Amino acid sequence: xxxxxxxxxxxxxxxxxxxxxxQISPVExxxxxxxxxxxxxxxVNAICTLDAEQTLDTAKSLEQKLSRNPDDVGPLAxxxxxxxxxxxxxxxxxxxxxPLYRDHVPAKDAEVVSRVRKADGIVIxxxxxxxxxxxxxTDNELFGPTCNPWNLEKISxxxxxxxxxxxxxxxxxxxxxxxxxxxxxxxxxLCGVVGxxxxxxxxxxxxxxxxxxxxxxxxxxxxxxxDVALILDAICGATPAxxxxxxxxxxxxxxxxxxxxxxxxxxxxxxxxxxxxxxxxIEKICRSAARNLSVxxxxxxxxEFDLSEARNVFITLRGQMMVTTQYRHLDRIDELGxxxxxxxxxxxxxxxxxxxxxxxxxxRLMERFIELFQRYDAVLTPCVPxxxxxxxxxxxxxxxxxxxxxxxxxxxxxxVLSLFGLPTVCAPAGLTAENMPTGLQIVGPRFGExxxxxxxxxxxxxxxxxxxxxxxxxLTR
Numbered sequence: 001x002x003x004x005x006x007x008x009x010x011x012x013x014x015x016x017x018x019x020x021x022x023q024i025s026p027v028e029x030x031x032x033x034x035x036x037x038x039x040x041x042x043x044v045n046a047i048c049t050l051d052a053e054q055t056l057d058t059a060k061s062l063e064q065k066l067s068r069n070p071d072d073v074g075p076l077a078x079x080x081x082x083x084x085x086x087x088x089x090x091x092x093x094x095x096x097x098x099p100l101y102r103d104h105v106p107a108k109d110a111e112v113v114s115r116v117r118k119a120d121g122i123v124i125x126x127x128x129x130x131x132x133x134x135x136x137x138t139d140n141e142l143f144g145p146t147c148n149p150w151n152l153e154k155i156s157x158x159x160x161x162x163x164x165x166x167x168x169x170x171x172x173x174x175x176x177x178x179x180x181x182x183x184x185x186x187x188x189x190l191c192g193v194v195g196x197x198x199x200x201x202x203x204x205x206x207x208x209x210x211x212x213x214x215x216x217x218x219x220x221x222x223x224x225x226x227d228v229a230l231i232l233d234a235i236c237g238a239t240p241a242x243x244x245x246x247x248x249x250x251x252x253x254x255x256x257x258x259x260x261x262x263x264x265x266x267x268x269x270x271x272x273x274x275x276x277x278x279x280x281x282i283e284k285i286c287r288s289a290a291r292n293l294s295v296x297x298x299x300x301x302x303x304e305f306d307l308s309e310a311r312n313v314f315i316t317l318r319g320q321m322m323v324t325t326q327y328r329h330l331d332r333i334d335e336l337g338x339x340x341x342x343x344x345x346x347x348x349x350x351x352x353x354x355x356x357x358x359x360x361x362x363x364r365l366m367e368r369f370i371e372l373f374q375r376y377d378a379v380l381t382p383c384v385p386x387x388x389x390x391x392x393x394x395x396x397x398x399x400x401x402x403x404x405x406x407x408x409x410x411x412x413x414x415x416v417l418s419l420f421g422l423p424t425v426c427a428p429a430g431l432t433a434e435n436m437p438t439g440l441q442i443v444g445p446r447f448g449e450x451x452x453x454x455x456x457x458x459x460x461x462x463x464x465x466x467x468x469x470x471x472x473x474x475l476t477r
Contacts, residue, residue, distance in 0.1 A: 134340045
C-alpha cells in the first residue's frame with residue numbers, strides 16, 4: 001500500500017501508473033500535494049498563485065473519468081503541474097512577475113497549458129519568476145525571492161526558479177517554463193532537478209509578443225529525465241498557429257529515453273566552454289559525471305571548444321529581443337523594474353550594424369557546432385560555473401581571477417548555447433562539499449531530445465543527490 005504522505009516525492013511516471021491502476025486516486029494525489037505546499041511554500045516561495053479549490057475540482061472530474069474508462073485518460077493523468085507565471089492560465093492569475101499585471105487573469109490558456117490539461121495533467125498553480133522572466137535570480141516586487149530548498153539562504157536560479165525549487169521540494173511532479181539564456185537549465189542545476197531547453201520549434205510558444213523568436217523557447221522540468229520525456233511528449237508538436245513549428249512530435253519518447261544505451265556513442269566533454277572561468281570543485285564534479293558515462297559503453301573525449309565570442313553575440317541579440325517583446329510597454333518603461341528597464345534601454349541604444357554583426361557571428365558559430373556533431377553524438381559541459389550565491393549577495397563580479405563583463409556573465413555557459421536552437425538538458429552531476437547540487441549540460445543535434453534525455457537518464461543512474469529534507473522531514477537549512 002502506498003504511503004500517501006510520500007506521494008509528492010515519487011517520480012511522476014510512478015504516480016501516473018498508481019493513478020491509472022486505481023491504487024491511489026487523483027484527489028489523494030492533489031490532497032497530498034496541497035499538504036506539501038502548505039508545509040513548504042511559506043519558506044521556499046516557489047508558488048505565487050494557488051487555487052486549491054479548482055485543483056481539487058479538476059482531480060474529482062478526473063476521478064470520474066477514470067471510473068468510466070481508465071484507458072481513456074491522458075498521459076499526465078493525475079499529475080500536479082506547476083506553470084511558470086509568465087505563461088497564461090485561463091481563470092488563474094498570471095502576473096509575469098510585474099506590478100503592471102498584479103491582478104491580471106487571462107481568459108485563455110497558452111498552448112502549452114492547453115496541452116497539459118488535454119493530457120489530464122492538473123495545474124496546481126503558478127510558479128515564481130523575475131519580472132518578465134528577465135534575470136538569473138527569481139525575485140520580483142510582487143512576491144519576493146524564491147529560496148533554494150537545499151539552502152534557504154541561497155538563490156534558486158532563474159528565471160524558472162519557482163519551477164525548479166517547487167520540484168525539488170515536492171510541491172508538484174512536473175513543471176513548465178521558458179528558456180532564453182538558461183532559464184530552464186540554470187535553476188535545474190542549482191536545485192538538483194532536470195531542465196530541458198528543447199529544439200526551437202518543437203514546443204509551441206504561443207501566445208507571444210514575438211512569434212519569430214528563435215532563442216526563447218518553452219520547455220519542461222521534472223526530477224528525472226524520464227519524467228521530462230513524459231511531459232515533453234504531451235506539450236510538443238506542431239500547430240498552425242505557431243510559425244516556427246517544424247516537428248510533429250515524437251513516437252513514444254518515454255520508451256526511447258528509458259531504453260537509451262550509450263554503447264558505441266561518442267561524447268565530447270568541454271570543461272570550460274566560454275572563458276568565464278569555473279569553480280574547480282564544480283568542474284571536477286562535472287568531469288567525473290561525464291567520465292562515468294564510459295561504463296555505459298560510450299567513448300568520452302575531453303576537447304577544447306571556445307565559444308567566448310558568443311558572449312557578446314548573445315547580449316547584443318538579447319537587447320534586440322528585450323525591445324521587441326516589451327515594445328507595448330516602451331511608454332511605461334519607468335514603471336518596470338530596474339533590471340528589465342535597463343535591458344530594454346541597452347537594446348534601444350544598439351545600432352543596426354551591431355545587430356548585423358551579431359547575426360553574422362551567430363551563423364559562423366553555428367557552422368562550428370554543425371561540424372562538431374559530425375564527430376560526436378553529444379556535447380557535455382558544466383551548466384553553472386559557480387556555487388549558488390546568497391539571495392542578497394548580488395551577482396558575482398568575477399570567477400577566480402576572471403572578471404565578469406556583465407551582470408549575467410556567470411550564466412554564459414548556458415546562454416551561449418541558446419544561440420544555436422539545439423536541444424540542451426541539464427541533469428544533476430552531484431553535490432558539492434556544502435551539500436548543494438550542481439548540474440551537467442548535455443547538447444545534441446536538432447530534434448535530438450530523445451538522445452540528450454537518454455544520456456541524462458544514464459547520468460542520473462550514477463548520481464544520488466538524496467533529499468533536500470532531513471530525517472525529520474524538514475528542509476535541511
